[in-house]
Amino acid sequence: MTQLSPVPLTRAAVRWSLGHALPRTLLQRAAKQGDLHGRMFVATQSSDLAALEPILDELRTHRPFYKGKYASVSADNAAVRALLSNAEAGSNFVPADGASRLARLQTWSMQDAPLGPLTPPSLLVTEPPDHTRYRKLVSRVFSVRAVEKLRGRTQQIADDLLEKIDPTSPVDIVSTYCSLLPVTVIAEILGVPEKDRENVLRFGAAAAPSLDLGIAWREFRRVEAALREFDEWLTQHLATLRRHPGDDLLSQLVAAQEGGVGLTDAELKSTAGLVLAAGFETTVNLLGNGIALLAGDHEQRKQLAERDDLWPNAVDEVLRVDPPVLLTGRVTTSDTEVVGVPMPSGSVMVGLLAGANRDPLVFPDPEKFDVARENARDHVSFSAGRHYCLGAALARMEGEVGLRTLFERYPDLRVEPGAVRRSTRILRGYEQLPVTLNPQP
Numbered sequence: 001m002t003q004l005s006p007v008p009l010t011r012a013a014v015r016w017s018l019g020h021a022l023p024r025t026l027l028q029r030a031a032k033q034g035d036l037h038g039r040m041f042v043a044t045q046s047s048d049l050a051a052l053e054p055i056l057d058e059l060r061t062h063r064p065f066y067k068g069k070y071a072s073v074s075a076d077n078a079a080v081r082a083l084l085s086n087a088e089a090g091s092n093f094v095p096a097d098g099a100s101r102l103a104r105l106q107t108w109s110m111q112d113a114p115l116g117p118l119t120p121p122s123l124l125v126t127e128p129p130d131h132t133r134y135r136k137l138v139s140r141v142f143s144v145r146a147v148e149k150l151r152g153r154t155q156q157i158a159d160d161l162l163e164k165i166d167p168t169s170p171v172d173i174v175s176t177y178c179s180l181l182p183v184t185v186i187a188e189i190l191g192v193p194e195k196d197r198e199n200v201l202r203f204g205a206a207a208a209p210s211l212d213l214g215i216a217w218r219e220f221r222r223v224e225a226a227l228r229e230f231d232e233w234l235t236q237h238l239a240t241l242r243r244h245p246g247d248d249l250l251s252q253l254v255a256a257q258e259g260g261v262g263l264t265d266a267e268l269k270s271t272a273g274l275v276l277a278a279g280f281e282t283t284v285n286l287l288g289n290g291i292a293l294l295a296g297d298h299e300q301r302k303q304l305a306e307r308d309d310l311w312p313n314a315v316d317e318v319l320r321v322d323p324p325v326l327l328t329g330r331v332t333t334s335d336t337e338v339v340g341v342p343m344p345s346g347s348v349m350v351g352l353l354a355g356a357n358r359d360p361l362v363f364p365d366p367e368k369f370d371v372a373r374e375n376a377r378d379h380v381s382f383s384a385g386r387h388y389c390l391g392a393a394l395a396r397m398e399g400e401v402g403l404r405t406l407f408e409r410y411p412d413l414r415v416e417p418g419a420v421r422r423s424t425r426i427l428r429g430y431e432q433l434p435v436t437l438n439p440q441p
C-alpha cells in the first residue's frame, strides 16, 4: 500500500470518519434506541440474511415513509420511484458549497480523494445539467443495440468457462463462473489488452467495496490504494486508445462528442471505473442469486425447460426477488414533496429497492418466485429516474446468457452445503456457492 505523507493521511482519515465511521456509529446508536433505519443497518451487517426480513416487513407497515432519526425510509414501490425521480433530490451527499463546518471539513477531505464510483464526476453522484450532457454521451455507447452485439461473445465466454469445470465434483460456481463471466465481458468493453487483464481484475476486486457504507479503516485504505492504481493504469490506457482506437466501447466513448464536445478525461475514467465496479459487484450477484433461486425450485426450472422464451422474464424475476443492490439514497437540495409528504431541504431519503420489489400493491403474492410473473420487469432493482442503471441492458443480457447456458447444459445442477453470502452490506450476493453441475444419480 502507498505510504501517504501526514496531510493526505489526515484527509483520508477524515474522509473515512465522515463517510464510514460516523454513519456507522450513529446508526448503531439509533438502532439501540429502536430506530428502524438503524436496526436495518445493523441487520445488513449480519451474515444472517433472514435477520433483515422482519425489519423490511416492519418498514413496509409505515407507508409511504418511515420517519427515522437520520432518514425517511421507504419500502413502498410508488414512493421509492417518486423519490428516485424527484428533481429536487440529488445523490451527492457531499455538498460542493456547503456552509456548515462539517460540510467544509468534508469538502477539504475530498480534495485528494481518488476517483471512485461515489466521487464526482461519477455519473452516480452527478446531477443536471452536467449529468444530462454526460449521460447522453455514455448511453449512446451502451445502447441496447451495442449490447446485443456482445451477446455472441458473451455466449462464447460462458461456454468456454463451463467447459473448464469438472461437472461431477462440487465446485464453487461463484469463483469459476459468476464472477469470471461479467469481468471478462467488461475487460473486452474496456479494451483491456490481454497482458493487463490480471492487473485490472486485481484493481477491480480490491476496489469493489467502495460502493459500501461503514467499511473498516484498513479496508478503506486498500480500496483507495486500488482506485489510485486503477487511475494510473487508465491514464496510460486512454492515451493508447486515443492513438490506436480499437472496436471496444471505451474507444467509442473516447471519440464520442455532442455538439463538438466530448467527455473529459476524469469523466472517461470515472465511467470506466463504474463499469468495472458494476461487473464485480452487481452482475456477479445477479448470476449467483439466480443460480441459488433456480436450483432450489424444480417447478420453475421445468417451466423454463418447456418455454425458453421465458428466460428474459426469469432474469427480471431473480432481480425482483433477490436484488443485487439493497437500497439507494437521496438528499433533497430544496424544500420539496414526495408522494405528498413534505421533505425540507437537506432531508435524507432511503429507497429500499429490495422492499419496493415485494410491495403487495404492485406484485400479488410478492414472496413467490415465479418466472412467468407478468409484471416481473416492474422491479426497481436498476433504480428509477435519471440515475436508472445505464448497464441494465448489458446486465439483463449477461444474466440471461449466463443462467440459460448453465441450466440448459446442466438441468440437474445441485447446490451443495457451504454457501456463504458476501459481507458487503448494500450489495447482496454470494461469496461462495458450492454446486455439483451434473450430480450422479
Ligand code: HEM
Residues within 6 Å of the ligand: 084, 091, 123, 124, 125, 135, 142, 274, 275, 278, 279, 282, 283, 286, 323, 324, 325, 328, 329, 381, 382, 383, 384, 386, 387, 388, 389, 390, 391, 392, 394, 395
Ligand atoms: C445486475 C446488475 C446491475 C444492477 C442490479 C445495477 C444496479 C444499479 C442501480 C441500482 C443504479 C442506480 C443507483 C442510484 O439510483 O442511486 C445503477 C446505476 C448505474 N449502473 Fe448499474 N447495475 C447493474 C449492472 C451494471 C452494469 C453491467 C453496468 C455497466 C455498464 C452498470 C452501469 C451503471 C452506471 C454507469 C450507473 C450510473 C447511472 C447514472 O447515475 O446516471 N450497471 N445501477
